[in-house]
Amino acid sequence: MGSRSSHAARIPDVDSIQRETGFSQASLLRLYHRFRALDRNDKGYLSRVDLQQIGALAVNPLGDRIIDSFFPDGSLQLDFPGFVRVLARFRPVDDGDHGNRDPKEPEPLNSRMNKLRFAFQLYDLDRDGKISRHEMLQVLRLMVGVQVTEEQLESIADRTVQEADEDGDGAVSFLEFAKSLEKMNIEQKMSIRFLK
Amino acid sequence: MLRAALPLLGLPLAGAGATEEPTQEPGSPGEPPPGLALFRWQWHEVEAPYLVALWILVASLAKIVFHLSRKVTSLVPESCLLILLGLVLGGIVLAVAKKAEYQLEPGTFFLFLLPPIVLDSGYFMPSRLFFDNLGAILTYAVVGTLWNAFTTGAALWGLQQAGLVAPRVQAGLLDFLLFGSLISAVDPVAVLAVFEEVHVNETLFIIVFGESLLNDAVTVVLYKVCNSFVEMGSANVQATDYLKGVASLFVVSLGGAAVGLVFAFLLALTTRFTKRVRIIEPLLVFLLAYAAYLTAEMASLSAILAVTMCGLGCKKYVEANISHKSRTAVKYTMKTLASCAETIIFMLLGISAVDSSKWAWDSGLVLGTLFFILFFRALGVVLQTWVLNQFRLVPLDKIDQVVMSYGGLRGAVAFALVILLDRTKIPAKDYFVATTIVVVFFTVIVQGLTIKPLVKWLKVKRSEHHKPTLNQELHEHTFDHILAAVEDVVGHHGYHYWRDRWEQFDKKYLSQLLMRRSAYRIRDQIWDVYYRLNIRDAISFVDQGGHVLSSTGLTLPSMPSRNSVAETSVTNLLRESGSGACLDLQVIDTVRSGRDREDAVMHHLLCGGLYKPRYRYKASCSRHFISEDAQERQDKEVFQQNMKRRLESFKSTKHNICFTKSKPRPRKASRKKKDGMANMEATNGKPPRDLGFQDTAAVILTVESEEEEDSDSSETEKEDDEGIIFVARATSEVLQEGKVSGE
16 A cells, blocks of 8 residues: 555645545546546646547537536636546445535535536536526537427427426526436436446 | 136036037037038037137136225235136136146247247336346346256255155256256246336336346256256266356357347338338237247247347337337237236146146155245345445345345246156156245245235335436436546546447447438437327327316426416427427417416527528527527537537548438538538637647547548548548637637
């Protein structure tokens, strides 16, 4: 373990990152290697171009949105803590966490609510806290193939917003969004198992 | 019960009559013997089909009778009742005819009774859930069954050595292993019958059920191997035979699956062309699936696996290709056949048990077997779950394990297999038969009866039976994409990578080949759910009297119940029907509600979209209600989407595969032009780029280097160029956006 910790020591601020995200040392190390691998010119940070070079992302309909989610507030540089912070959402949920958690501390990044918030932010591009029909439509357009015509898409968007919208404001707030998905096993669907 | 027994009473009499020499034309009493006979009793001519029909009739009548009493059916699963009925009937037959007439014949069972059930379960199996849990299912099916077989066989042999089994049971280790292999397989029929009543959560169900289907291969192999070892005599077995046994496991299972997939492919392909001959579509489905079963059976591969794979594989394409009515026909016929077969199986099980000439009792063996199968199953489940939980995201907890071990029911397959044993080679056959009967009865009756209270008591997470709402369908897709993307970022090919890859492969090649053009155009899952939701709404709307006047009273099944007026459904219905007309809300709905204004707004939006030509890109371009920023952003996004699509086609042209999609082609062409124009506007509107072209060029090169093949034709090169340009431009857009939009 001695060599392990000396590697980990190369990661700047490893302790605070670990505390904030809850990753194990091994995972952090793996992520750090990945970060360095993605950072082609050894800049020390990632730019959008670096992430776009991941070929598979380009064919993922939500690829660009996800890349954007790594760069909050329009920043252009992604440092390692930021990288890890986003990925921490996808840690599997430990039941042990809930038991010992100090209720005064902020919710862990990989809690169900935070996972949902991450997904919500992908829809809600203008960050007004609501998914408008328009935003829903945009997502639909991204995700649906060319076969579906525009009309059909719009009807779908209407319907989707209607279903979830409870207070009748024509948009889906975060709480409504969470409620519409209460039956879905988010913890499983938004978790990558080897990111412990 | 009595009513059901009455027709049966006729049978033994007739049967008895048939076994005697058919008397020629007894006629009605008092008729002049020679000359024309007005009335003849020709039982022997219709005997066979009549009997079959009568059996099925009895089974169905029995079902009706059971369901008359709510209380009984809520307590006792149907399978129990059927077995008990079988016992009663068998007793009656025995009493009347002095010999057992009707048995569960292995031939009938394997050729006619089992295929419908397996086909039904394979076809309606939720494939996503199945593949999600495939690791667990395979572990339990293969490792679990092997474990059960060997330990039970060995334990029974040990019991014999210890003298608890009477010496008249002449069986060696191999015989016990053979017996262990056939008794240890969890039976799909029984599991289905019981679990469907119990409604545990879907993960648990799919694991137990998947296990019961997939262990067929293991059972078949073990049975055959042990059988041939016994026939060869234990002294002649060599090491190579063991190896051959192991190899045959792979051959049987993979071969069976391959056969199933081949037939699935054929089925999907043929249904593509049945547009003019709709009426034969259900027939095709059944025939080809049955052919898969028979082919696998003929090649001594695992027939159950074949049918399961056939059902799983063909479902998506077949559902797309066949008409709505055919779909309903297929669904109902399958369910009917399966339910009918299941009923008959259980009844025959009951009846066959009564024939005491076929079995011989040995208490030690029976009790020992019962104990061991329960014990070793529980042990096996615990051990495997412990191992699996290291790898599973959502671990299987104790309650799941209890249900899984308790839910390992044995059924008719074991019985059929034991009947098939050769008594000359295996002298202990009769004892085995008795034991099997007891085991099957015990598991189906006792375990079937008690599993419901057990589940309730343990408060297992029951399955929530709801059809997916549009939201859930959409978000499920979103999550899949998100997860796949994040995994790409993290750099580990998790499960979702493969699912994504499969889905892309499927979209590009398989769906084009196997689905009808028209179906392919509109076949998109989200649209499908929406379509079905709307149909349901339409039907219930009509059922509620179809009054437009008071929309307050309208409750539609797909919408969560809300007191506030649902979005006037008429509008939705008409919108959905795809009519190009711009509907005016005020004209149709006579009741003003608070949501009218909102409706009107949304309505005009829709109208705004509708007037423009139908290409998505263009329509989005011409939205006048979007603000300028949003417009730009939307442009860019759609643009990026096109870039992505360009990249895809870029990749596919590299691979020189069909770029001959005729339908989307014109759209792409027009979009290209649109892109060109939009591109120019965009670049003109942008401030001079800070980032030099070198950066973007770097991107191009790396993108290209990811494709290792070389492009061949010059035509594709031209495509490449265009693709590259847009990649470059788009990335600069993206990089610009971060600066321009000051969010």
